[in-house]
Amino acid sequence: MRIKIEDRNGCSICVISGEVDINTAPQIKKFFDRIMQDKKKKVLINFKDVSYIDSSGLATLVELLKNIRSYGGTLKLSNLSSKIKSLFEITKLEKLFDIVEEEEEAIKSFA
């Protein structure tokens, strides 16, 4: 699992590659601790290279969402594969998260 971060138009774009699961959750949490310490307001996670997610991965994203919202930030998710998107639908997490089709669309949609 790898995470690349890029700042564009005041937005922190995080591109995760690989699996988001029980094995990688601690590494993902550690990475996003830095984002939260800096109180980044606009955070986008691009899922284009995420091949797998399990309940621990979903739990990590829920925790991250709550933490970012706690200081008034916004988290968006983009480029989910149809399979991963279906997991958000099954678990109803699509109601909790702001899921956008494409990265560019997500960047533009940040207020």
Place this chain on the structure above:
Amino acid sequence: MKRIRIKNEPKNIKATSAKIIGFLRKQKRGLPEDVLFDIKLCIEEALRNAMIHGNRSDGKKPVDISYDIIDNRFIISIEDQGKGFDASNLPDPTKGRNLAREGGRGVYLMYRLMDKVCYNDRGNCVTMEKALL
């Protein structure tokens, strides 16, 4: 049925799911990746529950797995050495405040992604089935 016994070590979760997915790929060439994704996820969720909640992370307690393809259906049983639990008593993670809770989606996903999920009376062995279409 193929039978394997694994040590209660988290590193065995991925190794076991990879072995079983490898078996399915070999036996049923051309299986949709979405079906394999669902099976992998449910195996890993069930193994994690068995190791952490069932065996309470006790390295001396094994997890027993049996699996096979019968009549074009994948069937797997995962048994731990714990006291068991009542899966019907778990809160629905999609309802009310549960939606914003971090955990509690593993068993729910198993029920939603597999065609059939049942626990034995003691609650320490889960059997899951999925059609291989």
